[in-house]
Amino acid sequence: MVEENHGSMPDNALWTIQGRDRPSASQRLHNLTSATSSPMASSSLPLPQNIFTNPAIQPSSVINLSHSTDVVIGPMTQYQGPVSIYYMDASMEAHAMQTAAGINSNGIGNANRSRDSSPSKRLTRNTILLITLIFLVLATGLIVLYVELNRPKPEGPSNKAIYFGNTYDHDTFPNLGNGHLVIDREQWGAAKTTPALTIPLKKPIPYVLITHIGVQSLPCENIYKCSIKMRTVQDSAIAEKSLPDIQSNFYVSEEGNIYVGRGWDWANTYANQTLAVTFMGDYGRFQPSAKQLEGVQFLLAHAVANGALEVDYKLVGQNQTKTSKSPGAYVYREIRKWPHFYGCGMDDGPACGVELGMKPESWDGKQ
Numbered sequence: 108m109v110e111e112n113h114g115s116m117p118d119n120a121l122w123t124i125q126g127r128d129r130p131s132a133s134q135r136l137h138n139l140t141s142a143t144s145s146p147m148a149s150s151s152l153p154l155p156q157n158i159f160t161n162p163a164i165q166p167s168s169v170i171n172l173s174h175s176t177d178v179v180i181g182p183m184t185q186y187q188g189p190v191s192i193y194y195m196d197a198s199m200e201a202h203a204m205q206t207a208a209g210i211n212s213n214g215i216g217n218a219n220r221s222r223d224s225s226p227s228k229r230l231t232r233n234t235i236l237l238i239t240l241i242f243l244v245l246a247t248g249l250i251v252l253y254v255e256l257n258r259p260k261p262e263g264p265s266n267k268a269i270y271f272g273n274t275y276d277h278d279t280f281p282n283l284g285n286g287h288l289v290i291d292r293e294q295w296g297a298a299k300t301t302p303a304l305t306i307p308l309k310k311p312i313p314y315v316l317i318t319h320i321g322v323q324s325l326p327c328e329n330i331y332k333c334s335i336k337m338r339t340v341q342d343s344a345i346a347e348k349s350l351p352d353i354q355s356n357f358y359v360s361e362e363g364n365i366y367v368g369r370g371w372d373w374a375n376t377y378a379n380q381t382l383a384v385t386f387m388g389d390y391g392r393f394q395p396s397a398k399q400l401e402g403v404q405f406l407l408a409h410a411v412a413n414g415a416l417e418v419d420y421k422l423v424g425q426n427q428t429k430t431s432k433s434p435g436a437y438v439y440r441e442i443r444k445w446p447h448f449y450g451c452g453m454d455d456g457p458a459c460g461v462e463l464g465m466k467p468e469s470w471d472g473k474q
Contacts, residue, residue: 283405295334302351306374311417314381319434326361326388333360355383363398390435421449428470
């Protein structure tokens with residue numbers, strides 16, 4: 108039971124609400140009369156005597172509730188539906204404030220990533236990578252240059268003599284350069300029962316004598332045919348001309364290969380102080396090939412580089428030293444264009460070898 112005491116204004120009196128309905132004015136008057144007359148009510152809820160007369164206590168309304176439920180004071184808005192209750196701590200509150208301001212953690216991360224991936228950042232990283240790459244390229248180039256400059260240089264022809272004897276593997280052919288092979292005696296099948304050569308060839312040699320085989324000889328085109336020709340020439344020199352061996356020091360084939368005759372160490376059959384080089388064919392009838400002419404020039408350059416020939420050697424044709432058609436009109440026309448050609452024995456020129464004390468018979472030694 109709720110007791111109500113009214114002051115001067117009925118609407119501001121102390122009143123009891125049971126349930127959700129507000130009592131009417133007649134009910135409140137009845138309740139007030141009943142409360143004052145009931146000794147139980149007065150004894151259970153005594154009211155202060157001065158609540159309405161004491162000017163220090165002027166409440167707009169005083170409510171004393173006991174054992175009541177479902178009480179509403181003031182206007183009430185009813186909501187029919189589910190209700191969610193959230194608990195918010197300080198960090199969530201800060202997050203909510205940031206969200207309210209339009210900033211969240213993802214936004215901050217995205218902003219940071221955006222700043223990291225900005226054009227200026229990318230430009231800086233690309234510049235660093237480019238500088239690093241350039242540095243590596245320069246360092247590699249310097250290392251390669253240093254290695255190349257300090258690489259041991261191979262001995263050139265002037266530092267190491269190259270002879271076509273037993274100084275290389277006989278299963279292969281040494282090469283003068285540009286494909287000019289050197290075929291030694293063993294490889295072309297030279298006879299081993301020849302008489303011993305007795306006249307050494309003194310070096311450096313002052314003269315180069317150019318000859319050809321002649322006598323309707325066809326130029327040979329490959330190692331097989333040229334080897335047969337070399338053996339035929341050797342057999343003819345020994346059997347028919349009573350010579351100890353094949354005539355010349357070296358022979359040059361149509362394909363530009365060099366075949367070793369008497370080699371670097373022994374004098375040829377023509378003259379002691381000459382290096383005899385023979386074109387394999389009849390070059391009064393046939394023109395020498397470009398490879399053949401080049402092969403002779405390579406051989407002579409090789410001889411100078413190895414000290415076998417004098418640097419200012421003199422090159423002559425056999426027809427300049429005696430009456431002969433050798434080395435053939437076509438070869439002779441070519442060698443006259445070469446830098447070391449020497450016009451001895453021609454027109455008013457001196458005799459070949461006269462400066463060395465050689466006589467005309469010295470060019471027909473038959474040795």
